[in-house]
Amino acid sequence: MAEEKNQDLYSAFAIMEQGGPVKDFTYTPIPLRPDEVEIKIAACGVCHSDLHQQNNDWRIAKYPLVVGHEIIGHVINVGSEVSELKKGQRVGVGPQTGNCGNCSECHRGQQQFCPTKDKSYNSATGNDKQPMTYGGFAEKIRVKAAWVFPIPDGLPTNQAAPLLCAGVTTWTPFVRYGVTIGSKVGIVGLGGLGHVGLQFAVKMGCDTYAISTSPSKAEEAKGYGAGFINSKEAKDLEAHKGSFDFLLSTISANGVNWNQYLDLLRPDGKLCMVGLPGDFSVSPGKIVCRRLTVCGSYLANNQEIRDMLKFCAAHDITAAVEVLPMTAENCNVALAKIHNNSVRYRMVLERTTL
Amino acid sequence: MAEEKNQDLYSAFAIMEQGGPVKDFTYTPIPLRPDEVEIKIAACGVCHSDLHQQNNDWRIAKYPLVVGHEIIGHVINVGSEVSELKKGQRVGVGPQTGNCGNCSECHRGQQQFCPTKDKSYNSATGNDKQPMTYGGFAEKIRVKAAWVFPIPDGLPTNQAAPLLCAGVTTWTPFVRYGVTIGSKVGIVGLGGLGHVGLQFAVKMGCDTYAISTSPSKAEEAKGYGAGFINSKEAKDLEAHKGSFDFLLSTISANGVNWNQYLDLLRPDGKLCMVGLPGDFSVSPGKIVCRRLTVCGSYLANNQEIRDMLKFCAAHDITAAVEVLPMTAENCNVALAKIHNNSVRYRMVLERTTL
Numbered sequence: 001m002a003e004e005k006n007q008d009l010y011s012a013f014a015i016m017e018q019g020g021p022v023k024d025f026t027y028t029p030i031p032l033r034p035d036e037v038e039i040k041i042a043a044c045g046v047c048h049s050d051l052h053q054q055n056n057d058w059r060i061a062k063y064p065l066v067v068g069h070e071i072i073g074h075v076i077n078v079g080s081e082v083s084e085l086k087k088g089q090r091v092g093v094g095p096q097t098g099n100c101g102n103c104s105e106c107h108r109g110q111q112q113f114c115p116t117k118d119k120s121y122n123s124a125t126g127n128d129k130q131p132m133t134y135g136g137f138a139e140k141i142r143v144k145a146a147w148v149f150p151i152p153d154g155l156p157t158n159q160a161a162p163l164l165c166a167g168v169t170t171w172t173p174f175v176r177y178g179v180t181i182g183s184k185v186g187i188v189g190l191g192g193l194g195h196v197g198l199q200f201a202v203k204m205g206c207d208t209y210a211i212s213t214s215p216s217k218a219e220e221a222k223g224y225g226a227g228f229i230n231s232k233e234a235k236d237l238e239a240h241k242g243s244f245d246f247l248l249s250t251i252s253a254n255g256v257n258w259n260q261y262l263d264l265l266r267p268d269g270k271l272c273m274v275g276l277p278g279d280f281s282v283s284p285g286k287i288v289c290r291r292l293t294v295c296g297s298y299l300a301n302n303q304e305i306r307d308m309l310k311f312c313a314a315h316d317i318t319a320a321v322e323v324l325p326m327t328a329e330n331c332n333v334a335l336a337k338i339h340n341n342s343v344r345y346r347m348v349l350e351r352t353t354l
Numbered sequence: 355m356a357e358e359k360n361q362d363l364y365s366a367f368a369i370m371e372q373g374g375p376v377k378d379f380t381y382t383p384i385p386l387r388p389d390e391v392e393i394k395i396a397a398c399g400v401c402h403s404d405l406h407q408q409n410n411d412w413r414i415a416k417y418p419l420v421v422g423h424e425i426i427g428h429v430i431n432v433g434s435e436v437s438e439l440k441k442g443q444r445v446g447v448g449p450q451t452g453n454c455g456n457c458s459e460c461h462r463g464q465q466q467f468c469p470t471k472d473k474s475y476n477s478a479t480g481n482d483k484q485p486m487t488y489g490g491f492a493e494k495i496r497v498k499a500a501w502v503f504p505i506p507d508g509l510p511t512n513q514a515a516p517l518l519c520a521g522v523t524t525w526t527p528f529v530r531y532g533v534t535i536g537s538k539v540g541i542v543g544l545g546g547l548g549h550v551g552l553q554f555a556v557k558m559g560c561d562t563y564a565i566s567t568s569p570s571k572a573e574e575a576k577g578y579g580a581g582f583i584n585s586k587e588a589k590d591l592e593a594h595k596g597s598f599d600f601l602l603s604t605i606s607a608n609g610v611n612w613n614q615y616l617d618l619l620r621p622d623g624k625l626c627m628v629g630l631p632g633d634f635s636v637s638p639g640k641i642v643c644r645r646l647t648v649c650g651s652y653l654a655n656n657q658e659i660r661d662m663l664k665f666c667a668a669h670d671i672t673a674a675v676e677v678l679p680m681t682a683e684n685c686n687v688a689l690a691k692i693h694n695n696s697v698r699y700r701m702v703l704e705r706t707t708l
Contacts, residue, residue, distance in 0.1 A: 105621060113621040113644065176645070267459060267467040273642050281635040288627050288650035290467065291530070295649075296642035 012138035013331045014064040018056045022331035025064055027134060029142055030127050036142045037085050038077035039093065044136030044326065045070030045162035045319070046334040046347040048192065048252070049095075053122060054335060062122055068136025068349070069095040069120040070164045072157045075148075082145040090157070092149045092309070093141060094164035095120055096299060097133070112299035118144070137331055137349065149305055152313035159318035162192065162346040163309065166319060170197030170248065171308040172300040173272045174204065177293075179246045181205035186229065186240075186264065189250040190217045193274060195345045196319055197248050198224050203315040209240070211247070211264075220344075231260070240264055242290075247271045254278040262286045262294075272297055321348045366492035367685045368418035372410045376685035379418055381488060383496055384481050390496045391439050392431035393447065398490030398680065399424030399516035399673070400688040400701040402546065402606070403449075407476060408689060416476055422490025422703070423449040423474040424518040426511045429502075436499040444511070446503045446663070447495060448518035449474055450653060451487070466653035472498070491685055491703065503659055506667035513672035516546065516700040517663065520673060524551030524602065525662040526654040527626045528558065531647075533600045535559035540583065540594075540618065543604035544571045547628060549699045550673055551602050552578050557669040563594070565601070565618075574698075585614070594618055596644075601625045608632040616640045616648075626651055675702040 014025035032038055050067035052058055071093040075085050085091065098118030099111035106114050117123075120143070121135030135141070151160055170193050179185060185206040187198045194210065201208040202225040210221035211229045218228035229236045237260060244264045252275040259282055261271055270293040273280075286292060300308065312318065322337075324330040326349035334347040368379035386392055404421035406412055425447040429439050439445065452472030453465035460468050471477075474497070475489030489495070505514055524547050533539060539560040541552045548564065555562040556579040564575035565583045572582035583590045591614060598618045606629040613636055615625055624647040627634075640646060654662065666672065676691075678684040680703035688701040 110621060267464060273638055276642055277638050279635070280638040280641070281633070284627055284631050284634040284650070287634070287648065288630055289652050291650050291652055293647055293649040294641065295647040296638070296645050298643050298645055 010134075010138055010140050012066045012134055013326070013328045014066045014134070014137070015054050016064050018061065018063065019054065022137065022328050022335070024328050025066065028129060029140070030125060030130050032077055032079055032142055034079040034081040035144050035146075036079045037075045037082055037091070037145050037148055038140060038142050039071070039073040039091060039148065040076045040140050041071055041073040041136055041138060041351050043072050043158050043161045043348050043350045044068040045165065045321070046338060046349065047165050048338055051335050051338050060122065062132050065122060065132075066134035066137050067121055068138070069093070070161045070166070070348075071120065071136035071141065072151055072161045072164070073141070076140070079145065085145050085148060085150070090151045092151050092160070092164045093120055093136070093143050093147065094149075094168050094299075094305065097123070097147045098144045109303070110301050112301060118147075137326065139351065146302065149309060152309055154313050155309070156318060158323050158348045158350055159321055160312070161348050162319035162321065163196065163312055166193050166196045166346060167308050167312065168300045168305050169193055169274050169297070170250070171200060171311075172304050173197075173248055173274060173297040174200055175304060176297060177246065177270050177272055177295065179204070179206065183207070183245040184243055185209070186211045186244050186247045187226070187250065188212075188231070188247055188261065189275060190214070190221060190345075191250060192319070192343065192346045193250040195220075195224070196317070197250065198226050199315075199317045200311070202226055203311070203317060237264065242266050245269055249273045250275040252276050258282045259286060262292055265290070265292050267291055269293070270295060274298075319346045320344060321346050323348045323350050325349070326351045364488075364492055364494050366420045366488055367680070367682045368420045368488070368491070369408050370418050372415065372417065373408065376491065376682050376689070378682050379420065382483060383494070384479060384484050386431055386433055386496055388433040388435040389498050389500075390433045391429045391436055391445075391499050391502055392494060392496050393425070393427040393445060393502065394430045394494050395425055395427040395490055395492060395705050397426050397512050397515045397702050397704045398422040399519065399675070400692060400703065401519050402692055405689050405692050414476065416486050419476060419486075420488035420491050421475055422492070423447070424515045424520070424702075425474065425490035425495065426505055426515045426518070427495070427705075430494070433499065439499050439502060439504070444505045446505050446514070446518045447474055447490070447497050447501065448503075448522050448653075448659065451477070451501045452498045463657070464655050466655060472501075491680065493705065500656065503663060506663055508667050509663070510672060512677050512702045512704055513675055514666070515702050516673035516675065517550065517666055520547050520550045520700060521662050521666060522654045522659050523547055523628050523651070524604070525554060525665075526658050527551075527602055527628060527651040528554055529658060530651060531600065531624050531626055531649065533558070533560065536561070537599040538597055539563070540565045540598050540601045541580070541604065542566075542585070542601055542615065543629060544568070544575060544699075545604060546673070546697065546700045547604040549574075549578070550671070551604065552580050553669075553671045554665070556580055557665070557671060591618065596620050599623055603627045604629040606630050612636045613640060616646055619644070619646050621645055623647070624649060628652075673700045674698060675700050677702045677704050679703070680705045
């Protein structure tokens with residue numbers, strides 16, 4: 001098989017400069033390390049953070065930049081020290097691709113907070129020829145086996161790819177903050193993250209509501225087995241005042257009236273942010289007098305990612321996707337659609353032919 | 355004994371109008387109910403919230419107002435249904451004096467969030483003659499036995515009185531938010547609340563620091579077995595960056611730079627407010643990317659109050675107090691000292707003679 005050779009040139013699609021379009025790109029990968037596997041990419045989801053990196057919104061982007069961190073593919077080469085993965089196996093790769101193993105966060109099993117963690121792209125490699133890692137808008141990728149996740153049978157590749165980030169991100173809040181059967185849960189914002197989180201809550205046995213400014217999404221929430229609350233309707237908010245155990249906010253807008261969400265919580269209720277708004281301001285009396293919690297969540301530890309994928313397979317949870325063949329042109333189309341907030345709910349680029 | 359008679363006139367000290375001084379006051383109490391005990395007050399601590407009520411800062415004060423909710427005294431009369439308390443027993447009463455028993459908060463054992471809870475003062479009685487409850491700036495008080503707490507032997511009355519509010523308030527955060535042996539804990543603000551919370555953390559086996567803008571308090575923190583961080587010193591903050599598991603904020607100032615406190619937390623760290631600042635604003639990226647928690651705490655449930663008092667007796671925890679005889683004049687002196695922030699750390703009014 002041609003794939004088994006250590007080819008010296010990967011074809012990929014890169015952003016060459018800040019704000020620039022995606023263009024055809026080739027690069028020579030670092031030789032496969034003993035603890036890595038080489039993966040032939042089948043599909044890659046497109047995340048809003050890819051757009052942030054294209055525009056260097058976080059001031060950390062290095063160009064050329066091959067984005068994409070919701071990757072599913074097949075193992076085509078296995079490093080000499082890897083025993084848990086096999087050639088031909090269908091696997092996933094998310095935003096994190098390694099951890100140091102020696103810091104306090106790694107020691108306590110929360111590798112996502114490892115300050116020197118490896119990332120699927122825009123992460124230093126310590127190699128002159130390929131100084132930065134390149135992500136999933138590509139033909140292949142080489143990743144440490146510990147951060148390569150077997151995809152359970154039954155999960156379709158295109159629909160499962162977004163689970164590697166959107167799933168990872170919305171899974172851990174439920175685990176970490178004690179959300180459980182019978183909890184009343186609201187998912188604030190029904191987009192790429194929200195529609196996955198909504199399914200987790202429904203399938204976990206929660207009394208689940210989508211909370212959105214778009215009444216057009218009420219039917220879709222119902223389709224997922226959830227109720228709907230229009231956050232622009234005072235009477236909707238009033239009807240649910242003081243009743244939620246947990247709100248998962250996926251919104252990233254600025255100037256949000258966060259007090260109206262705190263008012264939806266019962267005493268000891270929690271508002272967890274996974275979206276990243278620009279500001280956050282509340283009346284502290286609401287937090288103190290009803291003992292509310294405002295918290296966040298970021299990615300997941302290595303085991304939680306595996307647990308999440310198993311849960312998705314067991315409960316038929318996938319992302320609603322719009323699929324395009326992976327070409328430079330379609331990469332640009334996908335990022336533009338995310339910019340215009342017109343995706344329902346996740347773009348996936350499919351590597352149809354190689 | 356004269357105290358055993360159901361006297362129809364209590365002597366007390368009341369604020370007669372918003373912002374007005376404390377004056378001599380007498381009132382006829384509601385007859386002792388079967389589930390109540392009558393307590394001859396020995397001492398009453400003075401809390402900052404008494405001052406807020408004097409000035410009607412929260413727009414809920416009804417005058418005449420007999421404040422005081424850190425009460426220790428002796429049982430002098432026992433209602434016909436009360437079996438767990440006896441005449442002569444030394445007992446305490448805090449801000450809460452009853453709960454409905456029928457709401458979801460009572461059902462889950464968090465009676466402090468009962469929306470119709472009774473309070474030691476400024477709480478409707480449903481009685482024409484004494485429409486509001488009157489608190490601890492008085493000779494006697496009648497309270498439901500369930501909310502009257504035996505004071506363990508060994509706790510001195512004057513030094514223990516503030517535990518009924520300051521102790522209650524700073525105890526529960528540690529219980530609710532999983533602070534435990536080995537946790538690194540910071541107490542933000544070393545005042546009436548802070549100096550009690552500091553002792554809880556030290557005696558629980560935490561690595562404990564007082565965090566204050568007043569370097570003059572460093573010696574006192576050391577005396578309690580804690581370290582000291584000057585929150586105005588950038589190098590102090592830098593030395594402890596990303597290291598705290600838990601910060602208990604007792605501060606009520608406005609315009610606080612809360613981001614600097616979030617920066618002191620390690621991933622999964624928690625900032626809990628028990629003081630009530632006027633505003634609260636942070637960068638949400640700090641909360642999301644390091645999975646921080648901002649939370650609050652308000653009073654305690656009935657069992658936690660009993661647990662706290664036992665812990666204080668076992669570990670010699672008391673409040674540092676300035677004691678004055680309970681007279682109208684001294685009530686005004688105490689409230690003025692609180693207004694001027696000149697108390698170290700709690701005023702107590704002692705009912706020396708009756």
